Amino acid sequence: MSAPKSVLVLNGPNLNLLGTREPTLYGSTTLPEVISTLSTLCEKLPITLSSLQSNHEGVLIDRIHAARGNTDFVIINPGALTHTSVALRDALLGVEIPFVEVHVSNIHKREEFRHRSYLSDKAEAVICGLGVYGYEVAFEYAMRFMKAREKAQL
Numbered sequence: 479m480s481a482p483k484s485v486l487v488l489n490g491p492n493l494n495l496l497g498t499r500e501p502t503l504y505g506s507t508t509l510p511e512v513i514s515t516l517s518t519l520c521e522k523l524p525i526t527l528s529s530l531q532s533n534h535e536g537v538l539i540d541r542i543h544a545a546r547g548n549t550d551f552v553i554i555n556p557g558a559l560t561h562t563s564v565a566l567r568d569a570l571l572g573v574e575i576p577f578v579e580v581h582v583s584n585i586h587k588r589e590e591f592r593h594r595s596y597l598s599d600k601a602e603a604v605i606c607g608l609g610v611y612g613y614e615v616a617f618e619y620a621m622r623f624m625k626a627r628e629k630a631q632l
């Protein structure tokens with residue numbers, strides 16, 4: 479990858495509690511630790527990492543709008559908004575930024591209402607059940623994706 483790239487990591491409601499919230503489901507790693515791991519992965523790469531966690535749908539949507547034209551890839555764990563938010567789906571589609579959907583837990587092993595996602599059919603990939611390692615996998619994939627896209631555009 480030659481040209482600098484920009485990756486945005488978004489986390490939705492309650493993910494600020496990661497590490498202390500229902501640890502049997504979500505583990506003991508905190509969100510700042512997750513972001514710090516991703517930042518370390520970026521250190522030697524021409525990648526700028528931005529991140530935001532919000533408990534408010536509109537804040538996430540505004541951040542997605544602000545990413546238009548300056549962000550190459552989005553990694554998003556929408557939390558419970560996954561299962562409810564047409565608005566978040568529309569925002570991601572509206573800015574036309576490729577994204578990966580991440581869930582720490584395996585949502586398909588859980589309550590039926592968590593099996594449905596408003597984003598999955600539009601995501602480049604969906605990662606769930608790998609714990610917080612899923613964010614690293616998503617990041618690795620984002621790099622491959624951006625590299626391939628750059629090559630295709632040359």
Ligand SMILES: O=C1C[C@@](O)(C(=O)O)C[C@@H](O)[C@@H]1O
Nearest residue numbers: 492555557558581582583592
């Ligand atoms: O808040 C969350 C976290 C989650 O997105 C996950 O990372 O496993 C799964 C959602 O169903 C839940 O509402």
